[in-house]
Amino acid sequence: MTSTSPLPADAPQPLSTSPRADSHPNHANHPNHSATHADPATPAPAVRAVRLTKTYGTGGAAVHALRGVDVAFERGAFTAIMGASGSGKSTLLHLLAGLDSATDGHVLLGDTDLSTLDDQALTLLRRERVGFVFQAFNLLPMFTAEQNITLPLELAGRVGRGGIDADTRAWFDRLVDVLGLRDRLGHHPSELSGGQQQRVAIARALLTRPDVVFADEPTGNLDSRSGAEVLELLRTSVRELGQTVVMVTHDAAAAAYADRVVLVADGRIAGDLNRPTPEQVTAALDALRTASLAGSIVGAR
Numbered sequence: 001m002t003s004t005s006p007l008p009a010d011a012p013q014p015l016s017t018s019p020r021a022d023s024h025p026n027h028a029n030h031p032n033h034s035a036t037h038a039d040p041a042t043p044a045p046a047v048r049a050v051r052l053t054k055t056y057g058t059g060g061a062a063v064h065a066l067r068g069v070d071v072a073f074e075r076g077a078f079t080a081i082m083g084a085s086g087s088g089k090s091t092l093l094h095l096l097a098g099l100d101s102a103t104d105g106h107v108l109l110g111d112t113d114l115s116t117l118d119d120q121a122l123t124l125l126r127r128e129r130v131g132f133v134f135q136a137f138n139l140l141p142m143f144t145a146e147q148n149i150t151l152p153l154e155l156a157g158r159v160g161r162g163g164i165d166a167d168t169r170a171w172f173d174r175l176v177d178v179l180g181l182r183d184r185l186g187h188h189p190s191e192l193s194g195g196q197q198q199r200v201a202i203a204r205a206l207l208t209r210p211d212v213v214f215a216d217e218p219t220g221n222l223d224s225r226s227g228a229e230v231l232e233l234l235r236t237s238v239r240e241l242g243q244t245v246v247m248v249t250h251d252a253a254a255a256a257y258a259d260r261v262v263l264v265a266d267g268r269i270a271g272d273l274n275r276p277t278p279e280q281v282t283a284a285l286d287a288l289r290t291a292s293l294a295g296s297i298v299g300a301r
């Protein structure tokens, strides 16, 4: 699904985002992947917002963070969400990830409507079907890199007396090699660089083969070289491992690693760019800023 854009005519106009031809290898045998979607020829998006609304507070103090957002994220694609500070990006990401609940509307993870789940089911869903990568890495300091990576399996009770099963071990090994962590597995976070810590966080997020990895400013604490490395690895996780990644970022250069950039303004989808260059992202953001400024000047009259 592609949203329309109120961008000025001279701004880069939103392009339609065609579903990727490559299927999602991880999901073919994924026990969590629902097979109940109506039309097998057009698989359900990995995650979708339908008329998603979030209002903080009430009455005169109400903040309309999301105002009826409709947007879908295809499987096996890397999408960046961008917009001005306060536009609603984090709120959208948190609602899509089941970290917060909507005031109105729906989030569908595959075929699962999150609004129908109780707290316990939501906790399970977050543990088993969603991966997270945060700006602050969120690693446990007393655990080694390997222990941090396998933590979700521990929490899910999937580590038996003999360790993890052979299939998961093979997947762990692949992740560790793709992410270049082989010689760091015995190190604690304090012995790792920021970029290495974020790579551990990515491995942890990917280990359960989640339906979607949500990344909130994953390069915000990294220097530009480590940031580029992390973005390249997120892209690799999409291209080579078939992962679906949705990332909030303020950085046009980071967004340009994505297949698609969704622009948010004032709680609405304001643009949709297909494989843009950093310059096209910057131009679209500038156009949004100009449009918003013009709107507030008109509104002030």
Ligand SMILES: Nc1ncnc2c1ncn2[C@@H]1O[C@H](COP(=O)(O)OP(=O)(O)OP(=O)(O)O)[C@@H](O)[C@H]1O
Binding pocket: 056, 057, 063, 064, 065, 083, 084, 085, 086, 087, 088, 089, 090, 091, 092
């Ligand atoms: N818990 C909350 N209580 C009240 N208002 C909130 C809360 N969280 C967010 N908001 C408001 O909702 C709006 C959207 O916030 P959100 O954090 O989603 O924006 P954002 O685009 O992610 O901003 P930033 O880029 O600065 O992180 C803002 O006006 C913000 O002040």
